[in-house]
Structures are given as C-alpha cells and as structure tokens.
Amino acid sequence: MFARKKSPWVMHLPCGGCNGCDIEVVAALTPRYDVERFGVLQKGTPRHADVLLVTGVVTAQVKERLKRTYEMTPNPKFVVAFGSCAIDGDIFRDGYGYAGPLDEVLPVDTYIPGCPPRPEALIDGLNKLLQKVR
Amino acid sequence: MKRHIILEGIRGSLNPFTTKYPKKSYIPPDGFRGAAEYDAERCVGCGACSQQCPPGAITYTDDEKERKLRLSYGVCSFCGRCEEVCPWDAIHLTKKYELAVYNREDAETGVDIPFFQCTECGRPFFPYPQMKASLEKVGETLAEYGIKQEELANLISLCPTCSFTVDKMPERRMFMRRLVK
Numbered sequence: 599m600f601a602r603k604k605s606p607w608v609m610h611l612p613c614g615g616c617n618g619c620d621i622e623v624v625a626a627l628t629p630r631y632d633v634e635r636f637g638v639l640q641k642g643t644p645r646h647a648d649v650l651l652v653t654g655v656v657t658a659q660v661k662e663r664l665k666r667t668y669e670m671t672p673n674p675k676f677v678v679a680f681g682s683c684a685i686d687g688d689i690f691r692d693g694y695g696y697a698g699p700l701d702e703v704l705p706v707d708t709y710i711p712g713c714p715p716r717p718e719a720l721i722d723g724l725n726k727l728l729q730k731v732r
Numbered sequence: 733m734k735r736h737i738i739l740e741g742i743r744g745s746l747n748p749f750t751t752k753y754p755k756k757s758y759i760p761p762d763g764f765r766g767a768a769e770y771d772a773e774r775c776v777g778c779g780a781c782s783q784q785c786p787p788g789a790i791t792y793t794d795d796e797k798e799r800k801l802r803l804s805y806g807v808c809s810f811c812g813r814c815e816e817v818c819p820w821d822a823i824h825l826t827k828k829y830e831l832a833v834y835n836r837e838d839a840e841t842g843v844d845i846p847f848f849q850c851t852e853c854g855r856p857f858f859p860y861p862q863m864k865a866s867l868e869k870v871g872e873t874l875a876e877y878g879i880k881q882e883e884l885a886n887l888i889s890l891c892p893t894c895s896f897t898v899d900k901m902p903e904r905r906m907f908m909r910r911l912v913k
C-alpha cells in the first residue's frame with residue numbers, strides 16, 4: 599500500500615475520444631509538468647499499473663475490452679475518469695457508438711472534468727485520489 | 733517573430749523549467765475557458781443557455797416555487813457558447829480548472845430562480861426576474877404606442893389558465909389592437 603501512496607503507477611487508457619485528453623496526459627509527462635517528480639510513472643500494461651487513467655468516451659467497441667483490462671490490473675486498483683467524455687459523454691453522448699458513462703462500466707474513484715483538463719488538473723486529480731487512498 | 737521562443741529557451745536552460753504547480757497555484761492566461769459559473773444576481777432564468785448548450789450540460793427543472801438551472805461539469809465541453817448567448821450577461825467562464833471530485837454529482841453548479849405567482853389564482857408560472865427584466869426592456873417601445881408599463885404588467889401577471897377565459901379575452905384583444913398602428 600505504501601508504494602501506491604508514494605508512487606502510483608498509471609496506465610493511460612485512451613478510449614473513443616478525440617485525443618485531446620491524451621495529449622494533455624502526455625503533456626503532464628513532459629519536463630514542463632513532470633509528474634514523475636511525484637513518483638507517477640506511466641506503464642504500458644495493466645499488469646504493472648495501480649491506477650487506470652481512462653480518457654475519451656466509452657464506446658460499444660471498447661466496453662468489453664475496458665472490463666478485461668480492469669480485471670487484468672492487480673488489486674488494489676483505482677480508476678480515474680479524465681475529461682468530460684469519460685465522465686458523462688460530453689458532445690458524443692447522443693452518438694450511436696456511445697455505451698454510457700464510465701462509472702456504469704468500472705467503479706470510478708476520481709472524476710476530472712474538463713475538455714480537455716489542463717495538465718495541472720491531472721496533477722490536482724491524482725493528488726485528490728491519493729488523499730482518498732490515505 | 734521567433735524572439736519569444738528563443739528567449740523562452742534561454743530562460744528554460746538557466747532556471748528549472750518545471751512548474752511549481754501544486755505548491756504554487758497556477759493562473760491560466762486570459763481567454764482560458766474554465767468552469768462556467770452563474771451570476772445569481774443577473775440570471776433571469778430564461779433558459780437560453782440550456783437551449784444552446786451543444787452537449788446539453790445545462791438542464792432546468794420547474795417545480796412548485798422555482799426554476800432550478802443545473803450545469804454539470806461532467807457533460808460541459810467548456811466551449812463558451814452559454815456565455816456568448818446569454819442575453820443578460822449572467823453566465824461566465826471562469827479560470828477555474830481544479831474540478832476533480834469523488835462523485836459525479838458534485839461537479840455541478842446552478843441557480844434557483846423564483847417564480848412569479850399568478851395574481852388571480854396564485855399559481856407560480858413564470859420566472860419572476862425574467863418578467864421584470866423584459867418589462868423594463870420593452871418600456872420605451874411601449875411609450876411610443878402610448879401604453880403604460882403597468883397595463884402590460886397587469887396583462888402578463890395572469891397565468892395562461894386565468895388569462896384565456898371568456899371574460900378576459902375581449903380585454904386582451906383590445907390591447908393587441910392598440911399595438912397595430
């Protein structure tokens with residue numbers, strides 16, 4: 599548990615969004631925002647991750663895969679909904695491929711609204727998530 | 733032209749370039765579109781923002797006493813359309829961006845607008861501030877037609893059920909005729 603508080607490893611999971619949020623997540627990893635100074639490390643596989651950072655709308659295609667990825671993540675795991683799309687669908691909520699808000703698929707711990715949220719908002723959101731974990 | 737880029741580069745190589753964000757708060761530049769907020773003093777409850785919002789983040793429900801306008805940040809796309817369209821300059825996009833919450837329902841803002849009560853049957857039926865503001869707006873034009881503001885105020889302070897009755901209709905007709913020059 600200690601490692602999770604001090605160094606949460608994050609897996610970035612882009613779903614069916616416009617990639618705006620993904621770019622902000624990547625921006626948060628650049629030297630300018632440098633989330634690695636808080637021990638946040640990006641991982642390419644759910645088996646190494648503690649936090650799933652979901653961006654973009656949950657589409658019909660991605661829904662099952664999302665569940666599978668969640669099951670692959672070792673316990674205890676946390677889910678962060680990054681961006682308005684993941685939270686409630688944003689402008690895609692009337693689209694044919696939209697499969698409902700993220701919290702109907704996975705249990706979400708922190709919601710970060712924004713379209714896209716600033717990298718600062720991501721840092722703030724992770725901060726709040728860790729406060730909850732403590 | 734490229735001077736600011738070069739300067740930024742030099743500055744970045746002399747000082748640490750990483751932001752001090754969680755310790756030092758960061759204020760976004762002008763024109764940043766953050767969380768929209770209502771000005772409860774100015775909002776009249778017309779619902780224009782809710783009609784124009786592209787993803788439908790603003791909804792309103794009418795109950796007995798008031799109109800409840802709710803803006804959900806989880807749906808908002810921070811486009812600024814509501815600010816652009818509001819005829820009363822009552823909703824503004826602020827520079828707030830730290831919106832992370834633990835429950836989806838917490839990420840929202842809103843105002844409650846009281847209703848005006850029908851002078852005859854006492855049923856609340858129309859946002860009171862909107863009625864007041866609209867009367868003020870048409871006051872000058874009414875004067876051109878030789879109509880006093882109170883006359884119109886009396887006419888519109890009846891709810892639809894009370895105003896379209898057999899005894900009220902002739903009065904309304906006469907009023908409408910005066911508006912045709």
Ligand code: SF4
Nearest residue numbers: 775776778779781818
């Ligand atoms: S006055 Fe402006 S903020 Fe209030 S309901 Fe009308 S459009 Fe929306």
Ligand code: SF4
Nearest residue numbers: 785808809811812814
């Ligand atoms: S900023 Fe755009 S999406 Fe957000 S409430 Fe206003 S109109 Fe709707």
